[in-house]
Amino acid sequence: MAATPAGEASSHRPLAIQVRGVTKRFPGVVANHDVDLDIAEGTVHALIGENGAGKSTLMKILYGVQKADEGTISVNGQEVSFSSPTEAIKAGIGMVFQHFMLADNLTVLENVVLGAEKLHGIGPAARAEIQRISDAYGFALDPDELVEHLGVGQRQRVEILKVLYRGAKIVILDEPTAVLVPQEVDALFANLRELRASGHTMLFISHKLDEVRAIADDITVLRRGTTVGTADPKTATKRELAELMVGAELPSPETEESTVTTDVQLSMVDVNLVDDFGRNLLSGINLTIHRGEVLGLAGVEGNGQDELLETLIGIRRGTGSITVGGVEVSSYSTRRRREAGMGFIPADRHRHGLLLDAPLWENRILGHQTTAPSVTGPLVNRRGAKADTQRIVDLYDVRTPSINTPARALSGGNQQKLIIGREMSGDPVLLIAAHPTRGVDVGAQAAIWGHIKRARREGLAVLLVSADLDELIGLSDRIKVILRGEIVGDFDPRNVTPQDLGQAMTGGKGD
Amino acid sequence: MPVVKRLLAAVIAPVMALVAAVLITSVVISVSGTSPVDFWQAMLEKPSNRSLVNIVNQSSMIFMSAVAAAIGFRMNLFNIGVEGQYRVASYVAAVFAGAAFVSGWLNVVLSLLLAMLAGAAWAAIPAILRVTRGVSEVISTIMLNSIAVFGVGWLLSNYGEKAGDGRRTTPISDDSLLAGWQPFERTDGKIWSLTVLAVLVGVTYWFVVNRTRFGFDLRATGQSETAAVASGISVKRMIVISMMLSGATAGLIWLPSLFAETASGHYFSSSTFQVQLGFTGIAVALLGRNKAVGMVFGALLFAYLSVQASALEFAGLDVSKNVVMVIQGVVVLTIVISYEVVGRWRTAAEQRAVTAALQSPSKQEVPA
Amino acid sequence: GCGKNDDDSNDSKGSGSNNSASAGTEDVCKTADGDGPKVALAYDVGGRGDQSFNDAAYAGVAKAVGEFDVTCFEGEAATGEAESVREERLRGMAEQGFSPIIGVGFAYSESVNAVAPDYPDTAFAVVDGFDPDEEANPNVAYLGFAEHEGSFLVGAAAALKTEKDHIGFVGGVHNDLIKKFEAGYVAGAKAVNPKIKVDVTYIEESDVKGFADPAGGKAAATAMYDKGADIVFHAAGGSGTGVFEAATAAGAGNWAIGVDSDQYLTAPANQQKQILTSMLKRVDVATLDMIRSVADGTPLSSYQTYDLKVDGVGYSTSGGFVDDITGDLDEWATKIKGGEITVPTAP
Amino acid sequence: MSVATTAQAPAAPARKKRRSPAMWLLIVAAVIAVISLVRIVTGTHELDSPGSLTAAITATCPILLAALGGLWAERAGVVNIGLEGQMILGTWGAAYFTYWYDPYTGIIGAIALGAVGGLIHAIATVSFGVNHIVSGVAINLIGLGLASFLAEAFFADLNSEHGRGGPRQLTGLAKPDTITIPGFSDWMADLAAKHWFFISDVASLLAALSTNLSVVTILVFVLLIATVWILWHTSFGLRLRSCGENPHAAESLGINVYRYKYAAVIASGAFAGLGGGFLALVSSSGYSEGQTNGRGYIGLAAMIFGNWRPGGILLGSGMFGYTDSLRLRDASTVHALLLLVAIALAVYAVVQWRQGARTTAMVVAGGAALFLLWFALTDEVPRDFTSMTPYVLTLLVLAFASQRLRMPKADGLVYRKGSVG
């Protein structure tokens, strides 16, 4: 289907939100440019677009976190101009951010009433109200629980509770499903439907087109900061939406003929890990990866996959044996493991992958401080490092003016490309990759998959953790599922659906 | 971003800061009823030859103190303990040199090494507490500063030799004293021989931090501990090593004065030992942004201020010399603030550059 | 004998009133323009207005302005300043032709020792000072005091006055100088009453902060009064005010003894009536003496000890609380002057 | 929904179990009993004589105020090592305004000058995002320099019945009133003098509290309680703490984070300033250079020791205040303290053991044994060590306790407006 000109929303209902010609510039970046958006009351309206298309920015503008440079916004027919979330909240708008906005060390109650103390105080009245909402939507939340004790799904419900507590009629959800497994997604959608039934209007952002088609009443597509059209979820196909989003075909990783060999590259035998409080983070992990094999690891966030990777690379110290290419490395320091040919693509690129304020070429050295071309003996080899950085920038199409630019200035995807290029160089024998394409737009995604496959053909062994089950199924030769620090399932990607995985990941029946 | 802009950014911050500092102090001074004009005239009048010599000698000590602090700061270790470290080290060195186990320059060299050892050892305490028990080095070093005062004072008053109504370590025999260089008249004093230590320390610091693997690890740890760990740096090891390096450098701070023939009193005593250098060093490190060159200027500025302060009373100005401390504090504050401001402006510029680069190739991807 | 002692106290009053004047706005060195010696005072940290040591030195100069119509100049150390800065101060004074140049406080010993040889025609003096090396300096006088002798007298006074045979001593810093005070004080007390109980507390062991910690002084003295002492002598510089306060808080019948200058004169009214006496360390006398010697063209040099014989130390009678025992005290004084008693200089 | 709950993160620290008031009373009683025993066994009644306790309380207050100052700032996410400097400013302000007006104006002056110090810190750290430690160091420099500068400028020539000035001191100032409960005070003092087990100890505490208690001291404890109430029982406090835990969350809920951080840091400075005022007007009667003597830092340590909680802070400050005052009262008592420490460590060791921290328990037990030996083999603690006590104590305490400490999540982190999401 072709893009119907923006503005003609497919609903006859009165408009809850009307955005006209909104433009938002950041230093150098035009995040939103002449955006039009119509959201009908009591509907779930999906907003889609590739990374950096400007979705979050637009939402932040709607919620008063940031101010539009141009354009008008009207809520329920009233033209408004928010200068702070407070005003947005007054106007009945609530927002669930892309990243959780919760204070771990405060209770659910405190998190919820924060900023809305006027409504029911901070005492029993508030507690009662929270209980009421929680029951009404089956959130099952204990108001006096510390948030740090809550799981991902619960935290998300606290976020929604915050919005409802303020009596918001319009709820913005920025990529709420990014961290959820299918079952949790279903639960969330159930909530959204109830909300819609009770007259709420929802603005819903996601990269996952199936979800969008499952829940949305209308769809608006953003590309490069501007609205390129709307679509009807009932009729539009994934492919059409994808084309609208990127003006290109939506790729998905295709497994080619297996390159799995027989010689074992990595084997973990009975690896255990306990935290400071003596609780098990990993228990009895056994797995082997052969040369040329990609082993996928599926799991709900916080079930030990990060710990597993960190134990492998030596950031955490577990018990049990880890051999790489037949060599026992469990006694090695992280540095020696890297020297032994282990590459590491961390889940959190900002915390573990980059020196944000250092130039790209110094970031190239990071993690390779002891190996050429970065260093010669005890000295840093600036020329060598710079040359190799340039190579990575060209080969992996890192969009940057120069290799002297600080990493902070790069976009998330480009930062990710740099990391992957770095970890691939010096031909590692084992790559430990977490969410290699998270936050990366489709173009870059395909490229990254390409690189991984090529290396795999050349005999690289890969341990792949990803929340994107399609990616997992597409890339892996085998898939294991981890739950509460234990391997609970073993799947063959050729005959497994995301739903099966999701079930295993959440403690449903295994394979 | 263009080199010109970079240079501009480099100078604009300090200039802004100094202007602000001058204004603020002028206000403070006029509050006390003295005319700021007179004050600045007195402060800015050309230093006498003797003052110049003193400025060089003082700044050498301040500079080493700054480097000591900077080593920690470079990896987000706030070693507030330089003050205590160089007190302990100076005492140890003075005792050893005074005992004259060996004579001549060998005595000097060994004392230097011993001082570095002592400083490192004293600095190791907070380091170890930090890595084994997670004790914030800020608090522990502050506590250790006080403990150093009591400890050294106790040793001095119990084992020091009597001198007048005070105590001191045994004076260093003349054969271990260093003549120094005399740039002007004899009465204008001499530049202490061991001021060269400052040069050595400075060059070494620059080279190690910017050119060596260790330096890279140091800066990496400072910029992001988590990333450093993931990159294979053993942060605990780094903390202990760099803290001890910091302490070792601190150990040298006072020694130029101790072994200088022309300095008065070749021994450690309540009146000859110069206190406060540790804190001055911290301020100078902040001033110079932990960069070797920056700290050279910082050290010179602070030395200049404290030396010129003595000109005040001959200028017949009725203003407390403590105003110098105010100036120093204000300078530090204004410097860091203005660097912050300039820094933000620069990041924005860099992002502009990035997106400019992002835009051009990505254009054709957008269908017209 | 007695008469001597009277004008002694008059003097101390005099110097005292000079003190209070000095803390006031008038300032002889701004006005003095005689053609007598050019006197320079180099104070240690704090300078004039410290209500004891430095003020006493200033008082001496103030007198000299009258007696030898001198002109004078004052310099002052800054907190934690370098030796080189002290030297710079002294050289500056020397080059402006001042002589004598008097370093007030033993912290000037090293710097004077370093500077003096370069200005052989200038007379230097260091109060409480000493020559830190072997080469004697012909143009430097070290003005020392027999604090133990003065302390002996106030110790005796305390012993005579106490009603509980229990007195106390609060020292600022536990160093050799202050130990001299303690030793003399205890000896004096015991001389009068061998069975007397003397509590001794030092605020700090070695840290000079002990001289600037009124809270500490108060805590220490309060403890002594709590434990039954009724007279406390302090040699704790600025911390002394705390001791006086403790006395006032402990109520009438409890006494404090001041130090260095006649602190009765500088104490606030409510404390005055409980300041029994003060151990006088006549820095003013020493200063004046030095200036006189220069005026006479025979500058003092090497070690000068100001003891009871020369009224270098003594006790004050302001407030008249010790008038009834001045007789006994003077007997002790004569015994000491006559060498019958040698007062210990260390506890 | 049960599905999602299985996504529970494996690592979730166990919740702290709350103790009932009765339980607390029991603990307090036990502590008093132990102290009483030690007192009687060693025969050092100074250990908790009314005088000692009064001294201890006086010594505690400034530290406590500094610590509370630290608490306010850090609960809002700003580390304030400038407390020392703000305290010094407080001492000057107290002296100046007491001289020209009266002690109560003096108190206000102290608070005001401290608050100014806080304001500077807030401007630097909150508005300009300067590293908190850096700004703190600078403020200590400025505070020290400015106070002595202003003293020389304004105190040198003061001389009247209101007080005597000098370049480095202004003494003999009027003091805030003190309160004595007639009769009761003496009765308690007598009871205390009886040296009975337990009763005398309680009595001497009551005596200390009912004799010459400065109104400022009372104010300090009122402020302590007010802090608890404001920070944990009002929405203002909730918002303030949220800024220390997760400022972005706070901002996303329409809270003006800057405003609360400013409020907190200024309050922090005000507390420190009052601490200085206390030193100048209650601990002694006047300004004298350097009289804060590192108490700001000790306060900071007390706050950390107190785990960013008022109760713990009171305990920590009390410990420092007590040891600091005791050494000035009588060295032999400090010796008795060794026994007390030994017992305390032993108890702690047992607790640790029961919580399963075997190694720590062993270490602590070892420490207990050492102290016991020290107590048994000597009959007095060298004076030199007693003056070190607070500092060494801090190190030891932190070395043992720091793992279980929980600072506000966003403490010391620079936060910038509009960076939500």
Ligand SMILES: Nc1ncnc2c1ncn2[C@@H]1O[C@H](COP(=O)(O)OP(=O)(O)OP(=O)(O)O)[C@@H](O)[C@H]1O
């Ligand atoms: N605070 C900011 N400062 C400067 N530029 C920004 C800022 N926030 C966003 N941008 C720019 O605006 C563009 C849109 O960002 P936004 O977060 O809205 O993208 P998005 O559609 O939410 O992408 P994603 O799907 O990755 O969340 C970004 O590509 C970035 O260039």
Ligand SMILES: Nc1ncnc2c1ncn2[C@@H]1O[C@H](COP(=O)(O)OP(=O)(O)OP(=O)(O)O)[C@@H](O)[C@H]1O
């Ligand atoms: N919070 C922020 N503050 C300042 N600049 C930002 C911020 N967020 C993004 N930017 C800028 O926006 C640009 C792109 O950032 P962002 O990661 O949102 O883009 P993106 O389109 O999502 O990138 P990608 O799609 O490759 O992940 C970068 O130049 C970055 O400097």
Ligand SMILES: [Mg+2]
């Ligand atoms: Mg993005």
Ligand SMILES: [Mg+2]
């Ligand atoms: Mg987004």
